Amino acid sequence: MAVTIRDVARASGVHISTVSRTFSAPHLVNPETRSRVLATAEQLGYRPNRAARALITGRTHNIGLIVADIANPFFPPLIKAAETHARRRDYHVFVADTDEDPIVELDLVQALAKQVDGILLCSPRMTDDQIEQLRREVPLVVVNRLITGLPAVVMDVGHGAREAVRHLLALGHRDLVYLAGPRSSWTNREIRRAAGATARAAGADLTVLGPNHPVEQTGAAAAEAVLATGATAVLAYNDLMAIGLLQALQDRGVDVPGQVSVVGIDDIAYSGLVRPRLTTVATPTAAAGRAAVDMLLQQGDDGATGQVTLRTDLIIRNSTGPGPYAPAVAIDAEVAATVKE
Template identity: 50%
Template sequence: MPQRREAVTIADVARTVGVATSTVSRALNQPGRISDELRDRIVAAAATLGYHPNPQARSLTSGRTQSIALLVPDITNPFFFGLIRGAQAQARARGHRHVLVDTEESAEVEALTLAELPASVDGIVLAAARLTDAELTAAAGRVPLVLVNREVPGLRSVVMDTAAGALQALDHLVSLGHRSVAYVAGPATSWSSRKRWRALQRTARRLGVDCVRIGPFPPTMAAGAAAADAVVHHRVTGALFFNDLLAIGALRRFAERGIRVPDDLSVVGCDDIFGADFCRPPLTTLTTPVEQTGRVAVDMLLSTPTVGEPVRAGQTLPTHLTIRESTGPVPTRRAGRP
């Protein structure tokens, strides 16, 4: 088993070429500062020795770490895969590394991470934050921060407009004749779930349709079964689920109970995660620009380097309804109705 070899340092390069370390540093970082001839020799020597600057040491003086952190509440949730992917892509494009932290849906872990991380990263993208506005504002004072799917006055954020999307979905159901629908809510701490429910409630009243709220449920497939039972219990003809995970879980439960989707019940998901198009039946869902969200968030994070007013504090990305096969006309008679 090979032993961990000593890394090549800037001093090694300097010694090889016969110059000072400062000269090597400048040759590598400030191209115009050193004469071409010497610079070439230094670059060549660095390449030969396999020199790579130590990011830790560099960040100590420069303050830059060339890395950002992405905090998500639950890596398990495929929804965040898209976000991770988008963020990673943009971070790489801008020459940054990417630390991934799973906060396990816990406000404490979130707070602790936010406290420990600032020294190691140039900025943090925080998805679906669980903390309070005040805590988040405080954190933003310590490190550049961009929120995803959460708005706090004065802080930068990228949110997907699922509230508007939910209204589209409601319209869709109403146009199919549904008059009694349910909103299956996500975690109580979810800002977007609350926002969506408020929008739905208001619009449902205006349209004169019944809209009940069920939940909260954790956003997992496993919770889908309970959610499905609750939906059945409420005797609605359509249900909007907090997310696809829950909806897909529910779909399976409906199948077990012999409830046909969409003949007996229409189901709408949210997020359009991997699998939403090939589950059974393919899920009508709110398609969200997840990857784009990740990219935009990272861009926003790295753009205004902590100084001056950000051009736009918050950015809202549109969502749209993707109609597949889990929604259909309202059943004329509802099976099992008394």
């Protein structure tokens, strides 16, 4: 049915090995022969069969990209960047969605293992042990989680969380809430630790609410609990939850940022579109996707397992404002200072 290397060989009067070399080792074939072969190949519409090639070379030129939830707006920019970057290097990308389920995740890696040259594991929910185990079956790069000995790309959310808390403290807030994400999330632990330490160091209070499924609904559902703590400022695990909370607070007649300030994390496309515009910590997801692909493709050459950390930045918009302990003057200056920092 489909046109194979054999058809091209026959049509151009050479052996199949010559056709093969025309594509995979052009310098070994006479320029004249080469162009003749290329011409007939083109004319016949020949495309090398990657599966057959993979069988013998052991390289599939495919990579797997496993994410917790495609519909979570955090991931699409990462997926897009990774796919585009991979394709530029002649790799195709399997994308799969685990629905935040570690079991599905495990299955998926094993199912994909034989079909790819490596897998990008984004925000994995498995245990460290499981991941280390899998690494023996297939090259892995982990995104958004740090596991010693494993190549990884992480966003420095700790830094972002510290900046966010400092910003809130500078605005005069003393009673803070961290609206937590999934228990198995490395990012979640990082944020909690960094935010907690920063608040404590300043003698402020940080109540942790959670863990939570990181979607808008749980953010909204947490509004009651947040108000019950008496806190005046909230840092949420991600923008989705922050936005949900924002809406729920407004629905209850609570003014944001007048009565409560809200900060998100991720800077997803829409956090600048809600009203008030969300103050948030921007994470460079596209860059992370590209870096992870690079790391995975290099991995084959040497066994070097680097770990890349990408910086995050606080973006101050309109969902944060002065708190009850705000210095009477120069709040604007404070804010400005934080911005510049």
